[in-house]
Amino acid sequence: MKFRPIYKTKLGKAYAADSLELMSSLPTGSVDLVLTSPPYALHFKKEYGNADQGKYIEWFLPFAREVARILRPSGSFVLNIGGSWTPGVPVRSLYPFRLLLALCDEVRFNLCQEFFWYNPAKMPAPAEWVNVRRVRVKDSVEYIFWLSMSDSPKANNSRVLQEYSPDMRRLIKRGVKETRRPSGHNIKETFSQDNGGAIPGNLIQCGNNESNSFYIKECKRLGKQIHPARFPAELPRFFTKLLTDPGDLILDPFAGSNTTGAVAEELGRSWISVEMNASYAADSELRFRAPRIDEGMAAVAGQKTLFELPGRAG
Ligand SMILES: C[S@@+](CC[C@H](N)C(=O)[O-])C[C@H]1O[C@@H](n2cnc3c(N)ncnc32)[C@H](O)[C@@H]1O
Numbered sequence: 001m002k003f004r005p006i007y008k009t010k011l012g013k014a015y016a017a018d019s020l021e022l023m024s025s026l027p028t029g030s031v032d033l034v035l036t037s038p039p040y041a042l043h044f045k046k047e048y049g050n051a052d053q054g055k056y057i058e059w060f061l062p063f064a065r066e067v068a069r070i071l072r073p074s075g076s077f078v079l080n081i082g083g084s085w086t087p088g089v090p091v092r093s094l095y096p097f098r099l100l101l102a103l104c105d106e107v108r109f110n111l112c113q114e115f116f117w118y119n120p121a122k123m124p125a126p127a128e129w130v131n132v133r134r135v136r137v138k139d140s141v142e143y144i145f146w147l148s149m150s151d152s153p154k155a156n157n158s159r160v161l162q163e164y165s166p167d168m169r170r171l172i173k174r175g176v177k178e179t180r181r182p183s184g185h186n187i188k189e190t191f192s193q194d195n196g197g198a199i200p201g202n203l204i205q206c207g208n209n210e211s212n213s214f215y216i217k218e219c220k221r222l223g224k225q226i227h228p229a230r231f232p233a234e235l236p237r238f239f240t241k242l243l244t245d246p247g248d249l250i251l252d253p254f255a256g257s258n259t260t261g262a263v264a265e266e267l268g269r270s271w272i273s274v275e276m277n278a279s280y281a282a283d284s285e286l287r288f289r290a291p292r293i294d295e296g297m298a299a300v301a302g303q304k305t306l307f308e309l310p311g312r313a314g
Pocket residue numbers: 017018019020036037038039040048227229230231232253254255256257258259260274275276277280
C-alpha cells in the first residue's frame with residue numbers, strides 16, 4: 001500500500017488520508033466490518049466540510065461502492081447518520097432515507113436492520129422551531145443502518161445481551177404458564193427461561209457523555225482540539241461485539257478521533273482508521289496512551305446498563 005500510517009498500535013493502523021483513495025488500495029474481500037459515522041448533510045455546516053443535502057448521495061456513493069468491494073461476503077457495513085432539516089422551514093430532510101434507498105438500489109446492499117441511537121442529552125435544535133416558536137420537539141435519535149452484501153452476514157446477538165429488567169427477573173423466578181396473548185403470540189413456558197440476559201432491541205440509548213475520558217482529559221491537558229462530533233464508545237462496542245470475532249478486521253473510513261479503533265483494540269479486533277484531517281488523526285493517538293485501553297474510553301464504559309432500553313426487556 002502506498003500509504004504510511006500516522007501511528008500504529010498492537011492491533012491497528014491509523015492513516016491521515018482521504019478514505020476513498022485509501023480504500024481503493026485495499027484488497028477485495030478483506031474487511032469484516034466497516035463501521036463509521038461520516039459527516040452528515042447538515043444545514044449548518046461544521047468545520048470539516050459536510051456535503052449539501054442535495055449532493056450528499058452523489059458524494060457518498062463512491063465511498064459506499066468501495067466499502068461493498070472490500071467487505072468479505074460475511075461482512076457488515078454499519079452506518080451512523082443523523083437527520084437534518086430543510087433550510088428555512090420546520091420540515092425534515094429526506095436525505096437519510098434517500099441515501100438508504102440508493103445504497104440498497106444502486107450499490108445492492110441489503111438492509112439487515114435499522115437501529116436508532118437515542119441520545120437523551122441531545123441539544124434542542126434548530127432553536128427557531130424547538131425553543132423559540134415551539135412548533136417541533138427535540139430531535140433525539142439518529143439512524144444507524146446495518147447493511148451487508150449477503151443476506152446473512154456474521155452476527156450473534158448472544159454477545160450483546162442486556163441485564164434482565166426487574167419484571168423479567170420476577171418472571172424467571174416465578175415461571176410462566178403457557179398462554180396465548182390477545183396479540184396472538186403464544187407464550188411458552190420456555191419464555192421464562194434464564195438465557196443469561198435479555199436480547200436487546202434496535203434502540204440504543206446512550207449519551208455523548210465521555211467528558212471524563214482519557215482522550216478528553218489529555219486533549220485538554222495538551223491544548224489539543226477535542227474532536228467536535230465523536231460518537232460514544234457504546235455504539236462501536238455494541239456492533240463490534242454483535243458482528244465480529246476477535247482477530248477480525250474493522251475499518252472506519254471517517255474515523256475522527258478514532259473511537260472505533262480504540263474500541264476494536266479494547267476488544268481484540270484488528271483495525272484500520274482513516275481520517276482526512278491530519279490533526280484529528282494525529283491527536284486520536286491519545287486514546288491509546290491510556291494506562292488500560294478500556295479505562296481510556298468513556299467514563300460510562302463500566303456501566304452495566306450500556307444498551308438498556310426503556311420499558312420491559314425480555
Ligand atoms: C462525524 S466525524 C467522525 C467522528 C468519529 N466517529 C469519532 O467518534 O470521533 C466524521 C469525520 O470524517 C472526516 N472526513 C470527511 N471526509 C473524509 C474523507 N474523504 N476521508 C477521511 N475522512 C474524512 C472528517 O474530517 C470528520 O473528522
